[in-house]
Amino acid sequence: MTANPPGEGDPFVLLHVGDLHLTTPEAASARDLDAILARIAGLPRAAFDFAYLPGDIAEDGTQAQYAILRAALARHPDLPVRLIPGDHDRQHGTIAAFDALFAEIAGSPRGGGHRAVPHRLPRPEVEKEVRHFCYAETVAGVRCLFVDMVSPGYGRKGVGLDFRIGAPQMAWLAGEIAEAAAGDRPCAVFLHAYPDDLRPPQERLDLAGLLWDGRVRLVEMGHTHYNELAHDGRTLYAAARSVGQNEDGSVGYAVAAIDGPVTSWRFRPLDRTAPFVLVTSPADRRLATRPSTEAAAGLVRDAQGRIRVRALVLSDREPALCRCRADHGPWTAMTRVSARIFEGRLPWPAGSRVLRVEAADPRWPGHGPDFVDADAIEPPAAAGDAPAIPERPGSDTFRIGVWPGKGVRGDQLGPNRAGRQW
Incomplete structure (x- = not known):
């Protein structure tokens, strides 16, 4: 089952709530x-697939700290959630408290009914059984793989990070990615950190190679504490701002989508009013899969020379308008075609550079920044060469840098790079 081509169904949409x-x-x-x-x-339930928690849920991995999340989720019993552990979830050398949380949330209808997988792994003292919080499911035509980098390692407070995958989980992951690729099914992988943060050098190369060779579309991560996008020509690596240890701007959540051949991402801060707009097709030149053919970039023109523009609009009420335009040309109205998507047909002359989609809430007075939002992208101008594998695959060396429209500051403030010591 492949993802729906643009214009033939809803995209896969996830909401990423940072560490x-x-x-x-x-x-x-x-x-x-x-x-x-x-x-x-407050969003329509059909507007997204699930909210993702990328680990580091509890600062010290205690039951009392997880109880805060349990209480918050209890106020929204229909909210679907997917979660994996981070290094702070085993701060004191045990992950038993996270295990209990996982069994309760992931093992429920809101979490997809997933279970931890036991494996016997080597340890410094003696081989022991380890519970991996890894699982897979197909959502909106996308194969979603949730990978535990924490449980196979030995790290704990006072010892430091020790991210590992372990042979059983690596074999499982390789099989899943290969099967998705063979079936022409897009794949998204959910990690706590970049593959380059794995402790064993061979595991770094193995995981990054799997993602590259399998043409994984999206790797969604936490750990950095700042918004960051890195694209290697095949895979978009996306990290979202921390909620609890934030040095990166207003708290909020990231929105990612896979719409046919196009992958898109944008951060939604809480200090902005509704609505929120994310262009899901065509692709931006910085995120387009290379070589960026018209089909791969969502830029196929109809008989009148128009491209199909698709946008996700998130709001607690129906927008009063949604429209698109090329550069500074005239606006073209877009219409709702599903619970998630607005569509429009837009002339795209040669030399056009910026595509902008704007949506307004019924409360918008027609001026000012409140109750109106826009997303702007720059579609590829022409087909590019097929990419070569990066020198350090699975790392941030090919990060895009500053992109204010997507919420990316580019300064890497956070405890894992250039921030203060939390």
Whole structure:
């Protein structure tokens, strides 16, 4: 089952809520979590597939800290959630508290009914059984693989990070990616950190090679604490801003979509009013799969020389308008074609550079920044060469850099790069 081509169904849409680092119910992280979940729960349920929590849920991995998330989710019982562990979820050398949380949330209808997978793995002292929080499911035609980089390692507070995959999980992942590629099914992988952060050098190369050779479309990550996009010509690596240890701007959540051959991403801050717009087709030149043919970039023209423009509009009420234009040309109205997508046909003359989609809430007075939002992309001008594998695959060396329209500051502020020591 392949993903729906543009114009023939809804895209896959996920909402990424960054590392929570929950401490106490009175802390800002708990208040921000409540605000984010309330904003998400206010959206039409058909507008997205699930909310993703990329690990580092609890600052010290304690039951009391996970109880904060349980209480927040209890206020929104219909909200679908997917989660994996981060290094803070085993701060004191045990992941038992996260295991209990996973069994409760992931093992429920809201979490897809997933279970931890036991494996026997080598350890410094003696081989022991380890529970992997890895699982797979197909959502909106996309094969989603959730990978545990934490449980196979030995890291704990005072010792440091020790991200690993382990042979059983690596073999499982290789099989899943190969099967998705053979079936021409797009694949998204969910990690806590970049593959380059794995401790064993061979595992770094093995995982990055699997993602490259399998043409995985999206790798969604936490850990960095800042918004970052890195695209190697095949795969978009996307990291989202932390909720609990944030040095990167307003808290919020990231929105990612796979719409036929096009992958898109944008951060939604909570200090902005509805609506929120994400262009899901055509592709931006910075994120387009290379070689960027018209078909691969979503730029196939009809008999009148028009391209199909598709956009996801997230809001708690129906937009009063949604429209698109090329550069500074006239606006073209877009119409709702599903619970997720607005579409329009737009003339795209040779030499056009910027495609802009704008949506307005019924409360918009016709001026000012509140209750109106826009996403702007730059579609590829021409087909490019097929990419060569990067020198350090699975790392941030090919990051895109500053992109304010997508919420990417590019300064890498966070405890894992250039931020303060949390």
